[in-house]
C-alpha cells in the first residue's frame with residue numbers, strides 16, 4: 001500500500017507574528033537606467049537602502065524567458081533525477097539545505113560558478129536529453145546581466161566621483177572574476193496555516209558576500225528587505241525588472257558608506273516563486289579595501305583581506321551571521 005504523507009514542514013523556520021508592521025516607505029527606489037540622472041539616484045539608493053529596482057535595462061526579454069522555461073523544466077523533473085545534480089557542495093542542486101552549516105529553507109535551487117565547466121557536467125546527468133539548452137540559456141543570461149551590472153557599477157563610480165569609473169566593473173569583467181549564479185525555486189506551501197505560522201521561511205535572512213547581486217523573479221512576491229528602522233519591507237514582484245543588492249564587499253569598498261542589505265524570502269501558500277540571481281564577485285586574489293578616493297584622510301573601518309580570505313570565512317558561517325564583524329577594526 002502506498003501511504004501519501006504531507007510534506008514535513010514542522011522543522012522549518014517560520015514567521016509567527018501576523019501583524020503588518022508600519023512601514024515608512026511605499027516602495028523601494030526605482031532606477032531608470034536610460035536616464036542621465038540615474039548615477040546620483042543609484043548612490044542615494046545604495047546609501048539609504050542598499051537595494052533598488054532597475055527598469056529600462058538592455059537585458060533581452062528573450063534571454064530571460066528562455067532561462068525561465070529551462071529552469072521550470074528542470075525543477076519539474078522527478079526529485080530522483082534532480083538529486084543526480086547534487087548535493088550542492090556548494091555548486092550543484094540543493095533541496096532545503098542551504099550552505100554547509102545547518103541552514104534550511106522551503107526552497108530547491110541550483111548553484112553554479114559562472115566560470116566553471118564542471119557545473120555543467122553535473123547538469124548533464126539530469127538534463128540527459130539536451131543539457132546544452134540550459135547551458136546556453138545560462139550563458140546568454142549571465143553575460144547580459146553581467147554587462148548590466150557593469151553599467152550600474154560604472155554609473156555608481158561616476159556618482160561617487162571615483163576615477164577611473166571602471167574601478168569596480170573591471171572586477172566583474174576580469175576573466176578570473178569569482179561570480180556565482182543561482183536559480184531558486186520556492187514551491188507553494190499550502191499547509192502553512194496548520195502550523196499557526198503566517199509564513200514559512202523560503203530563504204533565511206542574510207546579506208550577500210559579493211560586490212553586487214542582481215535578482216530577477218517571476219511574478220510571485222516573497223522577497224523582503226530589512227529597512228534601517230528595523231522593519232521588513234515586502235518588495236512587490238516585477239518580472240520585467242531587476243532588483244539590485246549591495247553586497248558585503250561593496251560595503252567595505254565604500255568604507256561602510258553603503259551597507260549590504262539584509263534580505264530574506266517568505267514562501268507563498270498558493271504560488272511558486274522562481275528567482276535567478278547573479279552574484280558579481282571579484283577575482284579570489286583581489287584585496288577588498290576601501291577605495292582610496294573615498295577616504296579623504298579617514299581610517300579604514302576594516303582590516304586588510306582578500307576576497308579568497310573573506311569567502312573562506314563566510315562559507316563557514318550560518319546565513320544570518322554578520323560575516324563582516326570578523327574583519328572590522330577595533331578602533
Ligand SMILES: C=C1C[C@]23C[C@@]1(O)CC[C@H]2[C@@]12CC[C@H](O)[C@@](C)(C(=O)O1)[C@H]2[C@@H]3C(=O)O
Nearest residue numbers: 090098099103208209314315316317318319
Ligand atoms: C549558509 C551559507 C549559504 C551561503 C554560504 C553560507 O555559509 C553563508 C553565505 C551564503 C550565501 C548567501 C548569498 C548567496 O546565495 C550564496 C551563494 C553566497 O555566496 O553566500 C550563499 C551561500 C550558499 O548558498 O552556498
Ligand SMILES: O=C(O)CCC(=O)C(=O)O
Nearest residue numbers: 182184203223265275277
Ligand atoms: O530567491 C530570492 O528571491 C532571493 C534569494 C537570495 O537572497 C539568495 O539566493 O542569496
Ligand SMILES: [Fe+2]
Nearest residue numbers: 206207208263
Ligand atoms: Fe541573497
